[in-house]
Amino acid sequence: MSRIGRKPIVIPEKVNIEIGKNNKVTVKGPKGELTRTFSPDMTIEMKDGQVVISRPTDLRHHRALHGLTRALLANMVTGVSQGYVKELEMTGVGYRAVMKGNALDLSLGFSHPVVIEPPEGITFEVEKGGRAFHVKGIDKELVGEIAAEIRALRPPEPYKGKGISYRGEYIRRKAGKAGKR
Helix, strand or coil: CCHHHHCCEECCCCCEEEECHHHEEEEEECCEEEEEECCCCCEEEEECCEEEEECCCCCHHHHHHHHHHHHHHHHHHHHHHCCEEEEEEEECCCCEEEEECCEEEEECCCCCCEEECCCCCEEEEECCCCCEEEEEECCHHHHHHHHHHHHHHCCCCCCCCCEEEECCCCCCCCCCCCCCC
16 A cells, blocks of 8 residues: 555645545635646545545555655645745856846846746745845746746856756766866
8 A cells, every 4th residue: 555645644734625526626725726627537535634545456556656646635735734845046147137027037048038927826035135035935846847837047067167046956067178288
């Protein structure tokens, strides 16, 4: 049996879960509301203030869905109660981030600034100095996707380490040319 799928999800205070028809689950909390429709094969039920997910058979497909359903539902509960943050930092001369209204204005060494409008549910926050910024939201999938798209604008290169990287990310460095002797 799936180790992750069999763990019950503990529901914190101030979080409300509604399980509707066709496994449509709505999670409401202090930070917002998330809704997702899960596979009809899985059984999602409330027991003693916890959410328990069970599967009908031990087929490979059902085993995979079991752990996935539990993980996605746990991420929804964490998102509406605590939220998610991805921290990115920039390395390079002239690289900086500035907030323009809700949008993030990035100077990345191109001939033009890159302006990123946040989708619904996402907010940006720039640290003092403009060298680091945060992508915040309640949907873990969307926060990760936006952070990855921003990082892809100027990924860190291995020779000087210039670019946008996640905070704490290790950038494997390469040696440059050996030069004349």
